[in-house]
Amino acid sequence: MSGRSSGSTMIVGSTPNPSLVATNLAYCNPSHLQSFAVPGTSHHYALIAEALDLFVITKLYMLIFQFVHICFLNSYYTAHDSMENGKIGLNAIQRRHARVSNGDSISVIRFAPPDDFNRTMLTLELEFVKKGTKEEYVDAVRLAQHIQDRFANQITNQREGASSNLFKHKEFNLESLGIGGLSDEFGDIFRRAFASRVLPPHVTSKLGIKHVKGMLLYGPPDGVEALNNVLLIGMTNRKDMLDEALLSYLMLHLHIFGGILLDHLSVNKGLSLSNAAARSKNYSGAELEGVVKSAVSYALHRQLNLEYLSEPVDEEDIKVTMDDFLNALHEILPAFGASMDDLERCRLNGIVEFGGRHAHIFKRTMLLAEQVKVSRGSPLVTCLLEGPSGSGKTAMASSVGISSDFPYVKIVSAESMIGLSESTKCAQIVKVFEDAYKSPLSYLMILKGCLNMLQ
Numbered sequence: 001m002s003g004r005s006s007g008s009t010m011i012v013g014s015t016p017n018p019s020l021v022a023t024n025l026a027y028c029n030p031s032h033l034q035s036f037a038v039p040g041t042s043h044h045y046a047l048i049a050e051a052l053d054l055f056v057i058t059k060l061y062m063l064i065f066q067f068v069h070i071c072f073l074n075s076y077y078t079a080h081d082s083m084e085n086g087k088i089g090l091n092a093i094q095r096r097h098a099r100v101s102n103g104d105s106i107s108v109i110r111f112a113p114p115d116d117f118n119r120t121m122l123t124l125e126l127e128f129v130k131k132g133t134k135e136e137y138v139d140a141v142r143l144a145q146h147i148q149d150r151f152a153n154q155i156t157n158q159r160e161g162a163s164s165n166l167f168k169h170k171e172f173n174l175e176s177l178g179i180g181g182l183s184d185e186f187g188d189i190f191r192r193a194f195a196s197r198v199l200p201p202h203v204t205s206k207l208g209i210k211h212v213k214g215m216l217l218y219g220p221p222d223g224v225e226a227l228n229n230v231l232l233i234g235m236t237n238r239k240d241m242l243d244e245a246l247l248s249y250l251m252l253h254l255h256i257f258g259g260i261l262l263d264h265l266s267v268n269k270g271l272s273l274s275n276a277a278a279r280s281k282n283y284s285g286a287e288l289e290g291v292v293k294s295a296v297s298y299a300l301h302r303q304l305n306l307e308y309l310s311e312p313v314d315e316e317d318i319k320v321t322m323d324d325f326l327n328a329l330h331e332i333l334p335a336f337g338a339s340m341d342d343l344e345r346c347r348l349n350g351i352v353e354f355g356g357r358h359a360h361i362f363k364r365t366m367l368l369a370e371q372v373k374v375s376r377g378s379p380l381v382t383c384l385l386e387g388p389s390g391s392g393k394t395a396m397a398s399s400v401g402i403s404s405d406f407p408y409v410k411i412v413s414a415e416s417m418i419g420l421s422e423s424t425k426c427a428q429i430v431k432v433f434e435d436a437y438k439s440p441l442s443y444l445m446i447l448k449g450c451l452n453m454l455q
């Protein structure tokens, strides 16, 4: 593009005075103004956030646009005494379009329009700055007239907002890439790994979102052929832990490290954090972090327009709901202990109390769990439930596990070890016990078929 000159980096700040917000001007210290002067004119033009390749040039007297808050991607420059030297004052919408937040550095260069810099076409899209619930109407005829008046003789050049090259294609057609049957997986990968990258950095930083840094794809050997145009990179700094990670995240395609604070999140009114916490039994701190990140990825994904990824996202609309948390809890499974789902699966149709004896056994078993909780003298309590097949032993034990509220509950079943060698089975059982000792309160359910192995 012609007409650019060398520029500088400035620190983004707010418009110096709220009454100036609607002027659509950018503000700088008077001492800086001269560096943006267009030779031979009384104008000062600046090209802001050059990397985005977006700019609009307007003349001073037309900039005060009161009818609607239409904001262009770059702004005319004016000087204001209260702006610190080296700072550029932008209003919230200018910052959003330039994809910056207060305190960010931004490239600002003088722009001198070339002689043949004429407008050929201008497309305007009208949108309310804040989406309210009440209906508001705009008189289209008045608006059109207003725009015509305001923009008469203006020079405007605006390119479509460019997003990362990665998303230049509006549609992700996997089959055209020779990959079939993996739409769900790619949907997950997009939601977890890329959705946050589509958002402007100031939105992600405000929400405390860190990008997913690692991704592990796995599958049977044939899958490698099917994914021959996908590059897989696995990294670990704890090689000894790798097997553990694979075992514990078998349902996941992404292994994520990073931090996020719940405080930063906008949560929906329907979301009960205590309810979410109650459902995250057995989760370690790192796993909870993964759950929160996964929940956020659902909330972000909802806001993205996959047809047009460069469309600005209203950060106010990004709300994490209870459903997001529930989906996240299904996606991120705890490495240790059994999930509530596993226990519930052992008593799928609930529990029917079919007599005094049944109630008595349940009460006795619960008492044993209580004994482990309160008595220092009984660190280990064992109990054998005996009865014919289908009499409800597993259902009873899982009910006790749920009611005991122990942080570590693990089911050791023959089904989970099908196909494993004897030595691997033994190693797994040893590990279950080792992990149990790490937890302050542990409840192990050893199902029939595994008892002999304990010896």
Ligand SMILES: Nc1ncnc2c1ncn2[C@@H]1O[C@H](COP(=O)(O)OP(=O)(O)OP(=O)(O)O)[C@@H](O)[C@H]1O
Pocket: 346, 347, 348, 349, 350, 351, 352, 353, 354, 387, 388, 389, 390, 391, 392, 393, 394, 395, 396, 448
């Ligand atoms: N009190 C109950 N109320 C409702 N359903 C029950 C009850 N007890 C057991 N069931 C159901 O009966 C079925 C068999 O129960 P369960 O698997 O607990 O038996 P089990 O004694 O462990 O059998 P096995 O010795 O073959 O492992 C399950 O579907 C379970 O949900």
